[in-house]
Amino acid sequence: MLKVVDETKKAFLTGNETIAWAALAAGADIMFGYPITPQNEVMHYWTRLAPRYGREFLQTEDEISAGFTVCGAVQAGKKAFTATAGPGNVLMQEPFGMAEAMRLPLFAIIQQRGGPSSGTVIYSQQEVALTTYGGNGEGYRIVYSSASHQEIYDYTIKGFNMAWKYRWPTFLLGDGYQAKMREPLEMYDPEEKGIKIEPTYPLVGLPGKIGEDREPQHLCNIYSLEEELYDVVMKLSAEYESIAPEIIEWQEHHCEDADIIILTHGIVSRAADDAVKALRAQGIKAGYFRPITLRPYPAQQLRDAIAKSGAKTLLVAESSYGQFERLTKQEIYGETIKMEHLYMPGVGIIDYDIISKVKSVL
Amino acid sequence: MITPAVPKSWYLPTKPHKFCPGCGHGIVLKALGEVIDELEIQDQTIFGCDIGCSLLSWDFFACDSTQTHHGRTIPVMVGIKRSRPELITIGYMGDGGGYSIGSQHLLNSAVRNEKVTLILVNNTNYGMTGGQMAPTTLPGQKTETSPYGRDPETTGYPTKGPEFLAEVTSEGAYVARATVSKYKQLKRFLKNALRNQIEGNGFSFVEVLSTCPTNWRTNAQQTWHFLEDEMEPYFPVGELKSPFSKGGDK
Numbered sequence: 001m002l003k004v005v006d007e008t009k010k011a012f013l014t015g016n017e018t019i020a021w022a023a024l025a026a027g028a029d030i031m032f033g034y035p036i037t038p039q040n041e042v043m044h045y046w047t048r049l050a051p052r053y054g055r056e057f058l059q060t061e062d063e064i065s066a067g068f069t070v071c072g073a074v075q076a077g078k079k080a081f082t083a084t085a086g087p088g089n090v091l092m093q094e095p096f097g098m099a100e101a102m103r104l105p106l107f108a109i110i111q112q113r114g115g116p117s118s119g120t121v122i123y124s125q126q127e128v129a130l131t132t133y134g135g136n137g138e139g140y141r142i143v144y145s146s147a148s149h150q151e152i153y154d155y156t157i158k159g160f161n162m163a164w165k166y167r168w169p170t171f172l173l174g175d176g177y178q179a180k181m182r183e184p185l186e187m188y189d190p191e192e193k194g195i196k197i198e199p200t201y202p203l204v205g206l207p208g209k210i211g212e213d214r215e216p217q218h219l220c221n222i223y224s225l226e227e228e229l230y231d232v233v234m235k236l237s238a239e240y241e242s243i244a245p246e247i248i249e250w251q252e253h254h255c256e257d258a259d260i261i262i263l264t265h266g267i268v269s270r271a272a273d274d275a276v277k278a279l280r281a282q283g284i285k286a287g288y289f290r291p292i293t294l295r296p297y298p299a300q301q302l303r304d305a306i307a308k309s310g311a312k313t314l315l316v317a318e319s320s321y322g323q324f325e326r327l328t329k330q331e332i333y334g335e336t337i338k339m340e341h342l343y344m345p346g347v348g349i350i351d352y353d354i355i356s357k358v359k360s361v362l
Numbered sequence: 363m364i365t366p367a368v369p370k371s372w373y374l375p376t377k378p379h380k381f382c383p384g385c386g387h388g389i390v391l392k393a394l395g396e397v398i399d400e401l402e403i404q405d406q407t408i409f410g411c412d413i414g415c416s417l418l419s420w421d422f423f424a425c426d427s428t429q430t431h432h433g434r435t436i437p438v439m440v441g442i443k444r445s446r447p448e449l450i451t452i453g454y455m456g457d458g459g460g461y462s463i464g465s466q467h468l469l470n471s472a473v474r475n476e477k478v479t480l481i482l483v484n485n486t487n488y489g490m491t492g493g494q495m496a497p498t499t500l501p502g503q504k505t506e507t508s509p510y511g512r513d514p515e516t517t518g519y520p521t522k523g524p525e526f527l528a529e530v531t532s533e534g535a536y537v538a539r540a541t542v543s544k545y546k547q548l549k550r551f552l553k554n555a556l557r558n559q560i561e562g563n564g565f566s567f568v569e570v571l572s573t574c575p576t577n578w579r580t581n582a583q584q585t586w587h588f589l590e591d592e593m594e595p596y597f598p599v600g601e602l603k604s605p606f607s608k609g610g611d612k
Contacts, residue, residue: 030445058444061470065437068430072441075428076408080445098430204408204426204442205449211424216373218421220429222413 002053008188015178018149019109020045022156025190027197029078030056032069036088037121038176039111063088067095074104077202079160083109086119089127096169097135101221105163112175114346123176124346125266125319131173132295140240142170142247143295145266149185157190164198166243177267244296251290258287258309260358263316265291274351279358299331306337317342317354369395371404373424380418384585386542386572390483391422393549401556407450408442410435414456415489433464436471439478450559453480458488461497461521472527472565479559479566485574493577497521500596523569528602534564537603541571543590554606563605571597
């Protein structure tokens, strides 16, 4: 396979362009996509770049089809992915559910746009609930919430790897700002950085003569009896819970002596980072905590940060109306820290917004 | 004792199969099994089905098989075929899956000339869910959701799948309608639909008229009467488009 990135180099790219490059570098074989803003340029760059590296693309008739073609391709043993947003993410919950049930290594990029419904094509953090717990199941997913283009590059590569290593549907949760904005990052060949690319393997279309070399594969995701499904779901739960500690990622700083911990994810955590620095300069003991994985959620790590700091207040700031706070509350049930929130659904949050909120609640 | 020949590509641990007595699925799958044997494609065939009665075929063949949601077997098969063109993909579905909930996949895969083989079993109702009206329910036919008979004024006329697919497909596509009452022709059409994929010509589709005595609430004689005297005049049997014969096989 032709090398995508010969040597580590600086680049100045949009987030969507970064995803296309990272997917190539991760060895993705085929993308299935359907147009929806703000993820379109993932397809635009992929369709321009992929033929140079012998990779494939299909524009499907809708997002349902894009998701299910990915399910088919990964069953055939190919590294396949898709990208979507908003109402497209709603439609893709159906194939995402199939991937959860059948342990398919599906990888999808979600560039959040405003909601409900068509909302805006621009930006939000309103697809947290849908991406972590969408579908008619229990939310057996891995969801990375990126905050910079470097992370988009890193976690796209990692997303493919985690999907194929653990065989849960895996998501990179970005947003329209990250999709469209241009910023510097370092592009690299993952294997030269010592990152092992997980091998792919097929579930159907296996080598060998059926009846002589092997048995036929019969994959299904429907069961006749309640007890059969119960056993399946309990096994899925146990396996998901057992690998969750290996997957959980988070960032924190200045929590040791914080009076208030600012809890954010995704691009809002950049505003939180700036806010903490500014508040500290003003003598206010603010701390920073950010889940990188929203699913599984770094609940124990957040509990530990609250405990070691002795902070009196946890301020949740998000570009949605409480989706992230609700997710957090269910994860840290029983904590008695006072919770405050800054909800700015569908609009960006800057350091000033957080600083003002902190001052109003302290 | 003479036992009927069982196709080599049938998966014997799951036989006898799970379809209702008098259901046509068994005949379609017998013909398909014989064709898979004759074409010697068992080892590279991927059989896909969705939910509905066709679901009961998920472990029917000694071929690699996969099952998905209602109407979605087409994109799953397309995903497999696009990523592994050397595999032979067979999507197996009912009329609800193909003509209703999955109709966008059927239409667009046909337009794109996807090199998959799709077999759609038309029994004029949703069998698995208890006999509701389907896109193929005949005018006046009583079902659970058209208890006074299907009224074309309010629910339109039955979908003629092969006819619309013949219109939207390009050169190389194969489109036919068969019936379980004409076994040799059914087998020939299924073979052509698979040959067409093997040769890489294009999209291949066979609708098969079939029987559902359970939901039609018919005895053997009434069942056959409905198939031959009600369905077949409405849904003409034959090849509508074929790279193998210029005028088609009527």
